[in-house]
Amino acid sequence: MSGAGPRQPRRLALGVLLAAAALAIAMFPFRSTWWGGWILAVAEAGVIGGLADWFAVTALFRHPLGLPIPRTALIPANWELMAARVGTMVGSRVLTKDYVAQEIARVDISSLIARGATSISSRDLDAATQELARWLAAELSPKMAGDLITRLRDLVLARPLAPVLAGLLEVARRNEWDRRVVTAGAGALAEALDRPAFRATAGDLVDDLLARYREGMSLAPRLWIGVARLLGLIDRERMLAAIQSGLRQVVEEPDHPVRQRLAAAVEELPGRLRADARLVARVEAAKRDLLATPVATRVLEDAAAAVHRTVLADLERPDSEVRAWIVERLERARRALADDEELRRELDRWAKSRVLEAVERHHQRLAEFIENGVLALGPDGAVRLIEEHAGDDLQYIRVNGTVVGGLAGGLLHAIRLVLGLV
Incomplete structure (x- = not known):
C-alpha cells in the first residue's frame, strides 16, 4: 500500500500490538499478584492474537518475513484461479441475463429522449456540427x-x-x-x-x-x-x-x-x-x-x-450551406422526437430490443471478459488492487485480533482465578 491513507491503519495496528507487548513487559514483575497476573494475561493474549492476525493478513499477499512457508502468498499463487472464479461469479450470479433485462426494462429511454430533445437548441446543433467539421478536418x-x-x-x-x-x-x-x-x-x-x-x-x-x-x-x-x-x-x-x-x-x-x-x-x-x-x-x-x-x-x-x-x-465558412443543411435536418429530427410520443416509444422498444439481443448473444463472453481483465493485472497488480481497496479493513482486523485476544486472555485468567478460590 502507498500513501498516507493506507499507512495510517497499518501504523495503528502496529501501535496496538506494540502497546500490548509493552504492557506485558511492564506487568511481568507483578505477575505473582492477582491483578498483575490478570493484566499480564490480557497483554500476552493480545500479543498472540495480534501476531496471529498479522500472519494471516500478510499471508494473503506475500510470505511473512520472506520465509517460504506453505500456504502463504495466496493471492500471487492463485491469481489465475481467482480471475476465473471472479469472472464466473459475476457472469453467472451477479450480472445474469434476467437481472440485466430487468435493469434495462427499468430505464425509460423515451423520457430521456424527450428531455434531450427539448433541452437542445438550434444553436447547440450548429455548434456540434462545427465541432464535427473540425474533427473531420483533423482526423x-x-x-x-x-x-x-x-x-x-x-x-x-x-x-x-x-x-x-x-x-x-x-x-x-x-x-x-x-x-x-x-x-x-x-x-x-x-x-x-x-x-x-x-x-x-x-x-x-x-x-x-x-x-x-x-x-x-x-x-x-x-x-x-x-x-x-x-x-x-x-x-x-x-x-x-x-x-x-x-x-x-x-x-x-x-x-x-x-x-x-x-x-x-x-x-x-x-x-x-x-x-x-x-x-x-x-x-x-x-x-x-x-x-x-x-x-x-x-x-x-x-x-x-x-x-x-x-x-x-x-x-x-460562417454561412456554410452543408452545415445549414445538416442543422436543418437535425432540427427536424429534434422537433419530431420532442413532439411525437409514439416515435419515442418506438425508439425505446427498438433500443431495448437491440440491447437485449446483444446481451443474449454475448453474455457468455462476460465471464471471459472479466477474467481477462483480472489476468491483465498480473500477480503484483492483483495484490496492489486488493491492498488499495481492502487494505484498511485488513489492518483493522489486526487491531481487532489484538483487542479480542486480550479480552479472551483476561476472561480465561479471571475464570482460572475464580476456580482457584473455589
Missing part, C-alpha cells in the same frame, strides 16, 4: 477519404447495383438531394481538373473510353476518327477543356439543360432499373467497365480528395 485525411472510396467501390462491384441505385434515386428525388449532388459533384470535378495530376488521370480515362468506343465501330467510322485525331479535331486537351467548361456551366446555371435532363432521368430511372432486364444488365456491365480499371480507381481517389476538400472548406 479524415484525403488519403483516408480515398481509401474509403476504394472500399466502397469494392462493395459496389460485389453486389447488384440496379436495385440499390433505384432506391437511392427515389430518396434523393424526394429530398431534392439530386440537385445538391449535381452541384457539388460538378464543382468538385471542375476544380479537380485544374490540378495537373488529376487532369492527367482524367485524360487517361478519356483515351481509354475513346479506345473502347473505337473498338466497337466498323472500319469506316474508325478511319474517320483516326483522321480527326491526326488533324487535331479530336484532341485530348480540347476534350478536357470542354468537359471542364461544361461542368462549370452546370454549377452556375440552375436551369442548365444537363440539370433538366438529369432530373427527368432521375424521375423515370428507378422504375426502369427494377423492370427493364436489359437496362439492369447494361448497368452491371457499365459498373464493371468503369470501376474495375486502375484508371477508374485513380479518378475515384482524386474525386474523393476533391470532395473532401470542398466539403471541409464549406463547413468552415
Whole structure:
C-alpha cells in the first residue's frame, strides 16, 4: 500500500500490538499478584492474537518475513484461479441475463429522449456540427477519404447495383438531394481538373473510353476518327477543356439543360432499373467497365480528395450551406422526437430490443471478459488492487485480533482465578 491513507491503519495496528507487548513487559514483575497476573494475561493474549492476525493478513499477499512457508502468498499463487472464479461469479450470479433485462426494462429511454430533445437548441446543433467539421478536418485525411472510396467501390462491384441505385434515386428525388449532388459533384470535378495530376488521370480515362468506343465501330467510322485525331479535331486537351467548361456551366446555371435532363432521368430511372432486364444488365456491365480499371480507381481517389476538400472548406465558412443543411435536418429530427410520443416509444422498444439481443448473444463472453481483465493485472497488480481497496479493513482486523485476544486472555485468567478460590 502507498500513501498516507493506507499507512495510517497499518501504523495503528502496529501501535496496538506494540502497546500490548509493552504492557506485558511492564506487568511481568507483578505477575505473582492477582491483578498483575490478570493484566499480564490480557497483554500476552493480545500479543498472540495480534501476531496471529498479522500472519494471516500478510499471508494473503506475500510470505511473512520472506520465509517460504506453505500456504502463504495466496493471492500471487492463485491469481489465475481467482480471475476465473471472479469472472464466473459475476457472469453467472451477479450480472445474469434476467437481472440485466430487468435493469434495462427499468430505464425509460423515451423520457430521456424527450428531455434531450427539448433541452437542445438550434444553436447547440450548429455548434456540434462545427465541432464535427473540425474533427473531420483533423482526423479524415484525403488519403483516408480515398481509401474509403476504394472500399466502397469494392462493395459496389460485389453486389447488384440496379436495385440499390433505384432506391437511392427515389430518396434523393424526394429530398431534392439530386440537385445538391449535381452541384457539388460538378464543382468538385471542375476544380479537380485544374490540378495537373488529376487532369492527367482524367485524360487517361478519356483515351481509354475513346479506345473502347473505337473498338466497337466498323472500319469506316474508325478511319474517320483516326483522321480527326491526326488533324487535331479530336484532341485530348480540347476534350478536357470542354468537359471542364461544361461542368462549370452546370454549377452556375440552375436551369442548365444537363440539370433538366438529369432530373427527368432521375424521375423515370428507378422504375426502369427494377423492370427493364436489359437496362439492369447494361448497368452491371457499365459498373464493371468503369470501376474495375486502375484508371477508374485513380479518378475515384482524386474525386474523393476533391470532395473532401470542398466539403471541409464549406463547413468552415460562417454561412456554410452543408452545415445549414445538416442543422436543418437535425432540427427536424429534434422537433419530431420532442413532439411525437409514439416515435419515442418506438425508439425505446427498438433500443431495448437491440440491447437485449446483444446481451443474449454475448453474455457468455462476460465471464471471459472479466477474467481477462483480472489476468491483465498480473500477480503484483492483483495484490496492489486488493491492498488499495481492502487494505484498511485488513489492518483493522489486526487491531481487532489484538483487542479480542486480550479480552479472551483476561476472561480465561479471571475464570482460572475464580476456580482457584473455589
